[in-house]
Amino acid sequence: MxxxxxxxxxxxxxxxxxxxxxxxxxxxxxxxxxxxxxxxxxxxxxxxxxxxxxxxxxxxxxxxxxxxxxxxxxxxxxxxxxxxxxxxxxxxxxxxxxxxxxxxxxxxxxxxxxxxxxxxxxxxxxxxxxxxxFNLPAIVFNKKDEELIKTNHLLNIDQIRDLAGNFNKTYKSGAYSSMGYAPSWDTEFLYLVTKLNGTGYMEKGNSFTWNDEALQSSIQKIKDWTSEKNTNTTSEQNFQFRYLYMPKYRQVTTDRCLFVYIPSDEFFTLTGTQSAGLTFRWIEQDGTIPVEDxxxxxxxxxxxxxxxxxxxxxxxxxxxxxxxxxxxxxxxxxxxxxxxxxxxxxxxxxxxxxxxxxxxxxxxxxxxxSEEYLSMPKILPHSWNNLKANVIIPYLTETTNTDSQKEPATLQERISDWTKQFF
The missing domain is CATH 3.40.190.10 (Periplasmic binding protein-like II)
Structure with missing residues (x-):
C-alpha cells in the first residue's frame, strides 16, 4: 500500500x-x-x-x-x-x-x-x-566506502570526524569538491553530540536542567571539528546548499559526502531501492549508544x-x-x-x-x-519536543557557528522567553 x-x-x-x-x-x-x-x-x-x-x-x-x-x-x-x-x-x-x-x-x-x-x-x-x-542513532554511508571504516558495528564522534575530514577534497580555488560530514548540516546531530558528551538533559518543573560544563564542552568540540576539518560554518553550509539538496539517502551515493545521520526508524523505512548500496554503524561514545528520547x-x-x-x-x-x-x-x-x-x-x-x-x-x-551499550534518556518534560525545537536547537545552531559575530542569548534566557510564551 x-x-x-x-x-x-x-x-x-x-x-x-x-x-x-x-x-x-x-x-x-x-x-x-x-x-x-x-x-x-x-x-x-x-x-x-x-x-x-x-x-x-x-x-x-x-x-x-x-x-x-x-x-x-x-x-x-x-x-x-x-x-x-x-x-x-x-x-x-x-x-x-x-x-x-x-x-x-x-x-x-x-x-x-x-x-x-x-x-x-x-x-x-x-x-x-x-x-x-525505541530507536537508536545511526551514521549511514555508501557500501563502496566500507573499506574506509575499520570498525564493524560502532563509530564514535571522534572517528566520524576524522574519517569525514580525510574524505575532504578541494578545487584549486579552495572551495570544497567533497566534504565527508559537517555538524552544521543536521541540527539533530548537534543535539546528539551534546547527549553523547554527557549534557544529561532532565525535567525540572515545566522546563529542564542540564550539565552546563558538558554542554559547553560539546559546543567547543563541534566548533573545533568545523574549524579544523571544514574551515568554517559558512564553508559547510555553502557546500550543503550547492551539493546536498537531495534526500539524505542519496547524498552519500553522489561521492560528495561520506556520511549522513539517520535514526533507525528513518533508515529502516527506506525502500529497497532507496537503501540499495547503503550501510551503517551505530553511533556511540565511551561504550554507550544513546536511545532516542x-x-x-x-x-x-x-x-x-x-x-x-x-x-x-x-x-x-x-x-x-x-x-x-x-x-x-x-x-x-x-x-x-x-x-x-x-x-x-x-x-x-x-x-x-x-x-x-x-x-x-x-x-x-x-x-x-547490544544490550550493554544502551543508554537511556533521563526523565524529560512532556513538552520536550517543543522545548528542544524552540530552545535547545536554536541555541546550539547559534553557539556552534564559527562565523557568528554576535553574542547569542544564553540557554537560560531562551528558557525564560519560552516559559513566558507557553505558561
Missing amino acids: PAIDFIKRTAAVFAAASVLVTTVSCSKRTDPVVIWTDNPEIVSYVELFNLSHDNEKAVVIYKEDPAHSLPPAKDEVQPDILIAPFLKNSGTRKYFTPLDYLIQEKSISRASFYSKIIDYGVINEKQYLIPLS DIVSIGLYKHSKNTSKAEEFIAWLINEGTQKQLIERTENMKLDTVNFGIAGGFSSLKVVNEKYYPNFYRQLLGNLP
Whole structure:
C-alpha cells in the first residue's frame, strides 16, 4: 500500500474509532478498551486484536499529544490505556496505575525485555509504564566506502570526524569538491553530540536542567571539528546548499559526502531501492549508544473504567507471538516502508528483535544493538519536543557557528522567553 494511501486510511480509521467510542459510550451493549495514542500503527494493532478476540474489543482515539491531554476534559470519553512517548514525567505519572502486578499475573516476564528498557518505566521503584519500542542513532554511508571504516558495528564522534575530514577534497580555488560530514548540516546531530558528551538533559518543573560544563564542552568540540576539518560554518553550509539538496539517502551515493545521520526508524523505512548500496554503524561514545528520547510506552490510566480488558490488551501486545504477527502483518500489507518494526522502532522485547527483525530488515543480521551499550534518556518534560525545537536547537545552531559575530542569548534566557510564551 502506498504511503499516502496508508496515511489516508489511518486518518479515516482514527475518525471512525472516535465515532465508535461515542456510539458505544451511549450503549450498554459493548464496553471497549479505549486507547489514546499519537501512533498510527496502533490502529492496525487494534484491528488485529479485535479480529482475534470475541469478548474483548478496543477502539483508538487519536491525540496529537497524549501526554499533554491528561486529565480528560469533563465531557470527554476517558481512556483506559495511553500508548505514546514522554509519558514518564511529573505531569503524567500521577495518572497511571503501577503495573507490577500485571507483569506478575499476566506472564509478562521482565527477563524478556532489555533490562535498561523495562527499567525506564520504573518510577519510585514501581513499574508505572511498560516501554513498547525505541530507536537508536545511526551514521549511514555508501557500501563502496566500507573499506574506509575499520570498525564493524560502532563509530564514535571522534572517528566520524576524522574519517569525514580525510574524505575532504578541494578545487584549486579552495572551495570544497567533497566534504565527508559537517555538524552544521543536521541540527539533530548537534543535539546528539551534546547527549553523547554527557549534557544529561532532565525535567525540572515545566522546563529542564542540564550539565552546563558538558554542554559547553560539546559546543567547543563541534566548533573545533568545523574549524579544523571544514574551515568554517559558512564553508559547510555553502557546500550543503550547492551539493546536498537531495534526500539524505542519496547524498552519500553522489561521492560528495561520506556520511549522513539517520535514526533507525528513518533508515529502516527506506525502500529497497532507496537503501540499495547503503550501510551503517551505530553511533556511540565511551561504550554507550544513546536511545532516542521518544520511547513509546504503555500506561494504564488510573481511572480506567475497563481495567480488566485493558490488562488483556496490554498482555496481548507485550507478547512475542503477537509481535511476530504484527511485523508480518506490516510486511504483508506493504507498510514496511511507512512503519519500522513495532510501533515505529525496535521492540522492547529482546527476543523479538533477535528472532524476527533480521528476517524483515536484512541489514540488522549480525548488527543488532547490544544490550550493554544502551543508554537511556533521563526523565524529560512532556513538552520536550517543543522545548528542544524552540530552545535547545536554536541555541546550539547559534553557539556552534564559527562565523557568528554576535553574542547569542544564553540557554537560560531562551528558557525564560519560552516559559513566558507557553505558561
